[in-house]
Amino acid sequence: MAADLKGKVQTVLGCIDPSQLGRTLTHEHLWCDTTPLGMPTCPSFLPNLKSLPFNMQNLGFIRQFPYSYTPNLTLHGEEQHVIEELKFFKQHGGSSMVECTTLGISNNVGMLKTMAEKTGVNIIAGAGYYVDSSLPPEVHGATQEQLVSTMVQDITQGAAGTSIRCGVIGEIGTSWPITATEKKVLQATAAAQTQLGCPVIIHPGRNKEAPAEVIRILAEAGGDISRTVMSHLDRTIYDKGELSEFAKLGSYLEWDLFGIEVSYYEQVTNLDMPSDAQRIQMIKHVLDNGYEDRVVIAHDVHTKHRLMHYGGHGYSHILLNVVPMMLARGISQDQVDKMLIHNPRNWLTFK
Numbered sequence: 077m078a079a080d081l082k083g084k085v086q087t088v089l090g091c092i093d094p095s096q097l098g099r100t101l102t103h104e105h106l107w108c109d110t111t112p113l114g115m116p117t118c119p120s121f122l123p124n125l126k127s128l129p130f131n132m133q134n135l136g137f138i139r140q141f142p143y144s145y146t147p148n149l150t151l152h153g154e155e156q157h158v159i160e161e162l163k164f165f166k167q168h169g170g171s172s173m174v175e176c177t178t179l180g181i182s183n184n185v186g187m188l189k190t191m192a193e194k195t196g197v198n199i200i201a202g203a204g205y206y207v208d209s210s211l212p213p214e215v216h217g218a219t220q221e222q223l224v225s226t227m228v229q230d231i232t233q234g235a236a237g238t239s240i241r242c243g244v245i246g247e248i249g250t251s252w253p254i255t256a257t258e259k260k261v262l263q264a265t266a267a268a269q270t271q272l273g274c275p276v277i278i279h280p281g282r283n284k285e286a287p288a289e290v291i292r293i294l295a296e297a298g299g300d301i302s303r304t305v306m307s308h309l310d311r312t313i314y315d316k317g318e319l320s321e322f323a324k325l326g327s328y329l330e331w332d333l334f335g336i337e338v339s340y341y342e343q344v345t346n347l348d349m350p351s352d353a354q355r356i357q358m359i360k361h362v363l364d365n366g367y368e369d370r371v372v373i374a375h376d377v378h379t380k381h382r383l384m385h386y387g388g389h390g391y392s393h394i395l396l397n398v399v400p401m402m403l404a405r406g407i408s409q410d411q412v413d414k415m416l417i418h419n420p421r422n423w424l425t426f427k
């Protein structure tokens with residue numbers, strides 16, 4: 077355990093008392109590039125999206141096929157717009173964000189520090205590794221001990237040769253089936269978490285068995301499941317019974333694709349992406365079953381078209397639009413505060 081971190085939350089500007097966090101989105105990206113992941117095969121009727129400008133005329137195509145439009149896949153160069161949106165988030169009662177960009181999709185702690193300084197939003201940066209297909213050869217070739225050492229250094233000394241420290245491990249990327257490199261990274265994550273008492277966040281593969289399999293690997297390697305967030309449950313577990321079974325494993329449960337209101341899911345075309353209303357129904361189900369201390373929420377903004385500048389919902393959609401929907405559907409203010417304030421605070425505090 078890192079003595080100086082115990083009882084604190086570590087932001088890119090240094091440690092803060094957990095009570096300073098306020099309303100916290102637990103899974104966002106402010107600076108990332110998912111181009112290395114490749115693109116899905118898009119329908120033949122589409123115009124050549126690569127050559128189209130990002131304008132109103134093409135916004136319908138881009139919203140329906142966001143991953144087929146290369147310029148949409150990067151937030152690089154958008155820092156001024158992101159900074160404006162962070163200020164807007166703060167004006168509307170937001171306070172903190174976990175920035176989950178890890179190695180493989182262009183993490184940049186220096187940029188996060190600048191954004192935090194210019195906006196006053198607490199930004200907690202993620203250490204670690206994204207999915208196998210995004211990773212450079214040296215990660216595939218590294219030993220588990222080397223990966224542990226790098227993640228521990230990112231949290232205790234500073235990331236990428238800077239003195240800017242990460243405050244969480246993840247999002248740790250996994251595919252389905254989980255690859256050998258991803259299993260090694262998960263085992264290293266559990267070992268680093270044991271040393272540091274730090275929070276962990278996981279990106280599961282797109283299969284309903286994936287979250288439980290990740291938890292099994294982490295638990296076997298000594299990880300603290302009660303301090304681990306399982307992301308993207310929106311597009312991973314669709315059945316309430318299966319969700320109840322997964323909740324019993326003890327991780328935080330995260331719905332983090334709020335704002336995506338297109339049911340066609342380009343990444344897995346035989347799965348329907350739920351609407352915000354359906355996300356709220358699933359959350360209400362777990363709240364009604366006693367898991368109100370386990371739910372966290374976010375938007376996972378990672379493409380241009382979801383920024384307000386490009387006609388998207390932005391980082392304030394949950395505060396402005398989703399919370400009123402939740403309250404109108406029988407979720408209490410106390411439960412909303414748990415999802416946005418108390419649960420993120422408990423998760424992010426080093427033990």
Ligand SMILES: CCC(=O)NCCS(=O)(=O)O
Nearest residue numbers: 110181308311343376378
């Ligand atoms: C880098 C952000 C990301 O990949 N988010 C997950 C999207 S999805 O797998 O839920 O479609």
